[in-house]
Amino acid sequence: MYHAGEKFGFVYAVRSGTFKTVMMLKDGREQVTGFHFAGDVMGLDALAQGAHGTTAVPLEDAEICAIPYHQLASLAAQHPSLHGAVARLMSRELVREHGVMLLLASMNAEERLATFLLTVSERMRSRGYSGTEFHLRMSRAEIGSYLGMKLETVSRAFSAFQRQGLLEVDKKHVRIADRDELARICESRMQ
Amino acid sequence: MYHAGEKFGFVYAVRSGTFKTVMMLKDGREQVTGFHFAGDVMGLDALAQGAHGTTAVPLEDAEICAIPYHQLASLAAQHPSLHGAVARLMSRELVREHGVMLLLASMNAEERLATFLLTVSERMRSRGYSGTEFHLRMSRAEIGSYLGMKLETVSRAFSAFQRQGLLEVDKKHVRIADRDELARICESRMQ
DNA sequence: CGGAAGATTGAGCGTAGTCAAACCGAGTGG
DNA sequence: CCACTCGGTTTGACTACGCTCAATCTTCCG
Secondary structure (H helix, E strand, O other): OEOOOOEOOEEEEEEEOOEEEEEEOOOOOEEEEEEEOOOOEEOHHHHOOOEOOOEEEEOOOOEEEEEEHHHHHHHHHHOHHHHHHHHHHHHHHHHHHHHHHHHHHHOOHHHHHHHHHHHHHHHHHOOOOOOOEEEOOOOHHHHHHHHOOOHHHHHHHHHHHHHOOOEEEEOOEEEEOOHHHHHHHHHOOOO | OEOOOOEOOEEEEEEEOOEEEEEEOOOOOEEEEEEEOOOOEEOHHHOOOOEOOOEEEEOOOOEEEEEEHHHHHHHHHHOHHHHHHHHHHHHHHHHHHHHHHHHHHHOOHHHHHHHHHHHHHHHHHHOOOOOOEEEOOOOHHHHHHHHOOOHHHHHHHHHHHHHOOOEEEEOOEEEEOOHHHHHHHHHOOOO
16 A cells, blocks of 8 residues: 555555554564554654655455545645544554553563454454454464564464463454453553 | 643643653553653643543653643644644654564564664754763663663663673763664664 | 465573662761 | 661572474465
8 A cells, every 4th residue: 555665645544454554674574563444544654754664554355545645734724623633643543552562561472462352352343343253354473573472472372362261263263252351461561 | 740641731842851751550560651852742642532641750850841732723723834743743753653663572682772772862962962972861770661671681781782892881871882883783673 | 186374382492581689879867 | 977778770590481493284275
């Protein structure tokens, strides 16, 4: 959809499907910086440097709406409330990233995965899907990259949760069986 | 200056001194989410929820300028360029946080500290101070919290860099002796 | 059917966390 | 002036969590 380094001209609203945003590392590996569902807006981080620092990649068939930024800006000049809306979007992103920083800095592997699953669950629920049973669009390696752990560790954590009866997992299909216990695992380290 | 949970009413421009922003964890520990120098603006992340999610704490004597947000908003209605400026500030913060996420997710202890020191160096330099010799305002524990490692590990990394002749360290006073090598340590994992 | 990509599981290892002791400088009080 | 405390730092020894390497399995697709 857009690539790191590309000149900033558009922001992108996800209409359907799932995206990941990644930063390319010098050695060719990639770091996942976020997952984006329908209704999310991507690309606002490019405003500062005038060029995208991340690359957006669809994880399934997806529809997207590219919004020319200059058009957004001129429209906002007539409708002041739009400015607030854009600012709130960016602010929400800042809060989300604070949460990820907290996760990466202070949680162990299982706490990270539990937090991730509850976050995904909440985002699914708020979009009208089931919050207890859903299909992950991303691979173990992508989850691991996002959560700062290796794919094997992600897999082991899934298995551990299943063994404890907190989840039912079949590859990418997940059912949350004991939300309270998952929440308890996170909350010890949460704000 | 402001506390987590406090109703959002102001953004804060640092005039002089150094601040940390922290999230309080349930168990009483705190997670450092950022350090802020003169010229930085704090508090914009509160826009989304209408309340601050972090607490700002000065690390030395400091002066700050509290800007009522409603006043900023009405002023921006007359001077459209101000909107862009605020948006760019938030965007810059997003980019910075992407960098921290990358650091936390993919670097080891020494790479994290090297990256941190070069970032601080650059921020000092851009403010007209020396970029090779400076005084850290924050403790080892605060650096560790920010970088996702324990204070002992931070201390060991400082000692290792000194042993290798990359730094001269005396408590909080730091002189960068071999910037190139420090940069080489980071860049293997950087974008 | 064969090959590729993703996921799971095991064994061994290494980095950073934990616990503990010692050190240092600043501030306080006898 | 010295003894004392206190917060921050350094260093050592040990431990544990997650990484690495490897084998196996499944699913998907040409």
